[in-house]
Each structure stands twice: as C-alpha cells, then as structure tokens.
Amino acid sequence: MGGSSAVNGLVYNRCNRNDFELWANFTGDPIWKFETVVEAYKSIESYHGFYEDNPGPNHGTDGEMYVGKIEFLPGLDILFRALEERGIAIGDLNSGELSSGFSTLDYNIKDGLRWNTYSAFLEPILNRTNLKIYRYAWATKVHLDANKRAVGVTYNRHGQSRYVEARKEIILSAGVIDSPKLLMLSGIGPADHLSQFGVS
Numbered sequence: 200m201g202g203s204s205a206v207n208g209l210v211y212n213r214c215n216r217n218d219f220e221l222w223a224n225f226t227g228d229p230i231w232k233f234e235t236v237v238e239a240y241k242s243i244e245s246y247h248g249f250y251e252d253n254p255g256p257n258h259g260t261d262g263e264m265y266v267g268k269i270e271f272l273p274g275l276d277i278l279f280r281a282l283e284e285r286g287i288a289i290g291d292l293n294s295g296e297l298s299s300g301f302s303t304l305d306y307n308i309k310d311g312l313r314w315n316t317y318s319a320f321l322e323p324i325l326n327r328t329n330l331k332i333y334r335y336a337w338a339t340k341v342h343l344d345a346n347k348r349a350v351g352v353t354y355n356r357h358g359q360s361r362y363v364e365a366r367k368e369i370i371l372s373a374g375v376i377d378s379p380k381l382l383m384l385s386g387i388g389p390a391d392h393l394s395q396f397g398v399s
Contacts, residue, residue: 200334201317202374209313211248211266211305213240216295233295243319248305250291257294263319265309275303341369341385 216233223231230236241259248266250258258266278301282289288300307314324330335356342351342362351364371378382388386398 200321200332201315204307204315205313205317209306209308211293211307213293213295215292215298217298237295246305248293249303250294250305255291255294255296257296263323264316265307265314265319266305267308267314268303269306269308272303338373338381339384341371341381341387343385343387 219231219233219236223229237257241257241262243262243264244259245262245265246254246258246260247268248254248258249268254260279289282301288297290297290300290302292300292302293305309318321332325332333354333356336354337356338352338354339360340353341349342353344350349365349369351362352369353360353362355361371381373381379388383393383398386393
C-alpha cells in the first residue's frame with residue numbers, strides 16, 4: 200500500500216512555483232497558487248533534508264511525511280564547482296524561492312528505510328475504529344445527488360459490485376490517470392466527450 204510512493208525512487212520533489220501559478224490561472228481558482236498550496240506541504244512535512252540548517256519559511260517540521268537525505272553522494276562537490284563555473288544557481292528547488300537551477304535532492308527515507316504515504320499516514324492509525332481498509336477494491340463510479348453533490352461510491356471487490364454511502368465527504372485520490380477516468384465514468388467532465396460514449 201502507499202500507491203506510487205511504495206515503488207518510486209523516493210525522491211521528494213515538489214512542483215515549481217510557476218506550475219502552481221499556471222494552474223491557478225488556468226482554473227481561475229487562486230487556491231492553487233503556491234502561497235496557498237505550500238501551507239499543505241508544510242503541514243504534512245517533517246523536514247530533515249539537505250537544507251535542514253537553513254530551511255527557509257516553506258518547510259514544515261511537525262508533519263507525518265519524513266523528508267531526509269542520502270549521505271553517500273560521491274562527486275557532488277565536483278559537480279557543484281562545474282555548476283558554479285557556468286553560473287547555474289544552486290539551492291533548494293522545493294522551497295519555491297528558486298525558479299530554476301540545481302538542487303541536491305531530498306528523499307523520503309527515514310533510518311535507511313522507505314518512508315511512503317502508508318508509513319506516514321496510514322500505519323500510525325490502523326487501530327482506529329472508524330477506519331476500514333478494503334484491499335483489492337476498485338472504484339468504478341462516484342454517485343451524485345440532485346444537487347450534484349457526491350454522496351456515494353460503487354466499487355468492485357472479489358468479483359462483486361458494491362455501493363457505499365458517504366456520511367460526510369468523498370476524497371478522490373486515484374492518481375493522475377484513474378482520478379480523471381473515474382470522474383468521467385461518473386459523468387463529470389467535458390459533456391461532448393462523455394456523450395460520445397453514452398456517459399451522462
């Protein structure tokens with residue numbers, strides 16, 4: 200469990216500040232601006248990376264997601280000298296204060312072990328009575344009420360289709376491919392495109 204964080208290279212890399220500005224402009228929603236999104240990053244981050252001695256205002260220390268570093272980086276000093284000769288900026292690209300340049304990468308590694316989203320957010324709360332984890336379940340539709348409010352989810356598990364109703368909210372976190380796919384299967388998306396496939 201843990202999605203791509205359970206199989207990726209452990210590199211902790213936020214998007215460039217300019218990417219957030221583009222999303223805010225594209226959607227017309229200022230909540231996507233870096234100054235807003237960075238607060239979410241800070242709230243989940245326990246920063247102990249390469250810039251720990253001077254982390255700046257955009258790193259957090261009390262969150263669940265441990266951000267550390269790799270100690271063995273042979274040849275880095277030589278690379279730094281070459282970059283400096285070429286006038287290339289060196290600094291913390293995750294801070295949002297450097298728009299381009301070279302950054303020593305931080306990693307989601309704690310005590311030599313992978314620190315993924317399961318380790319950070321799920322494992323510590325497995326004993327909660329209000330938490331149920333269904334493995335091998337595949338969401339196929341988000342159900343909406345007459346006011347277009349998400350009220351439930353249909354999913355397949357062990358060959359059976361099941362429906363679960365939401366008491367408060369539904370959080371969709373199925374990755375960059377399956378999230379938009381699930382939305383479109385639920386009738387949320389470009390109307391012309393959906394009508395071609397009989398989805399309404």
